[in-house]
Structures are given as C-alpha cells and as structure tokens.
Amino acid sequence: MSKIEFSKLKRNTIIIVETDNSVFEIVVTGPKGGSVSITGGKSFIRPTKATFMGSIKDGKILEDKIEKNSRMKFFAKRTSKEKTVITSNVITATVYAPDKSWKYDVIE
Numbered sequence: 001m002s003k004i005e006f007s008k009l010k011r012n013t014i015i016i017v018e019t020d021n022s023v024f025e026i027v028v029t030g031p032k033g034g035s036v037s038i039t040g041g042k043s044f045i046r047p048t049k050a051t052f053m054g055s056i057k058d059g060k061i062l063e064d065k066i067e068k069n070s071r072m073k074f075f076a077k078r079t080s081k082e083k084t085v086i087t088s089n090v091i092t093a094t095v096y097a098p099d100k101s102w103k104y105d106v107i108e
Helices: none
Strands: 003-005 014-019 023-030 035-040 044-057 060-062 065-067 071-078 081-096 103-107
Touching: 003 103, 014 071, 023 044, 035 071, 044 065, 044 081, 060 065, 065 081
Parallel strands: none
Antiparallel strands: 003 065, 014 023, 014 081, 023 035, 035 044, 044 060, 044 071, 071 081, 081 103
C-alpha cells in the first residue's frame, strides 16, 4: 500500500492531494511538527498556515501518514479563531521535490 509519511518529507516539499470533494496543495513548512501552508477546498480558499494532524481511516488514526481512502486532519488558527478540518477521502496524491526537479505519484 502506498502512503506518504509526513515527517520524512523535506521543508518546501509540495503535496497535491485529490479527495472525493476537493483538491489541496500542501506545502510542508515544518515536517517534524506537521507545519504546512495549505490551499484548497472550501476551508482553505487562501494559503493558510496549519498543522497536519494525521489521517483517519476505518475509524483508526494514522499519525504522520496520508493513505488512499483516508481523511486528512488539519488544525488551523486564524487570528482568534481555531478550526479543525477533516477532508473527504483521499483519492490520489503526488509529491513534488522542493526544487521541483522530480515528482512521484504516491497514491493512485
């Protein structure tokens, strides 16, 4: 099974994730702590600083991972508002090198 292990990515790695309802662009800003800048869906119309909290699949929490049919979980804080966002199921995901010299279709 293909999966993305978030903490193994490098800073400025880009992940494009297609879910059942949206497409997200995730820029890794702090791989160890899950820090990202995310755009996509109704919740992230503009690039938003957030924390990747893992994924949920079959009722189980997948810490640090994105897998096919999992639902990604993000925590974002805008000014005084805090928001947890859980996406619809992941369909595909592509990882791009920080310098964009390569890409890899991780989840197809």
